[in-house]
Amino acid sequence: MHDIRFTVNGQAEHATVPATLTLLDLLRDRLALTGTKEGCGIGECGACTVLLDGKPITSCLMLAVEANGHSIETIEGEAVGGELSVLQQAFIDEGATQCGFCTPGMIMSARGVLSRTPNPSYEEIIEAIAGNLCRCTGYEAIVAAIQLASERLADDAQKGRLP
Ligand code: FES
Ligand code: FES
Incomplete structure (x- = not known):
């Protein structure tokens, strides 16, 4: 032990x-x-x-x-004080979760790429989630959610709000 x-x-x-x-x-x-x-x-x-x-x-x-x-x-x-994180809200807003089984892993991979690259390209997002399989969504809504979270985080940073 x-x-x-x-x-x-x-x-x-x-x-x-x-x-x-x-x-x-x-x-x-x-x-x-x-x-x-x-x-x-x-x-x-x-x-x-x-x-x-x-x-x-x-x-x-x-x-x-x-x-x-x-x-x-x-x-x-991810959620702090009962409030969804920007990434979680973006997944909901883009309809990026269906059965939800892949979603926690997807969000952690998304969190990883956004912390390295706050404004990732489409290709960088694809590469970041390449190891996360989703049998439901077809991936496009997930990519859109990560792009939306990136935009919202940049907007929050400009306004001095925390992620
Ligand atoms: S459960 Fe770990 S990669 Fe599938
Ligand atoms: S939402 Fe069902 S596996 Fe991704």
């Missing part, structure tokens, strides 16, 4: 975990953060995407012990 310390959505966490436990299982089963979805479990679908130190990763392929000393962000950290 290994003692690990890390943060999830800014909150300090501590856990004692076996070497084989995945970060996905730590989040879902130990911390009850079930917004992060398990689809394939083998790194193919992106449903389990979270941010590790700001970078999107597939949590089903990462061991929990590797999270020691790192910062994790999950979909549960």
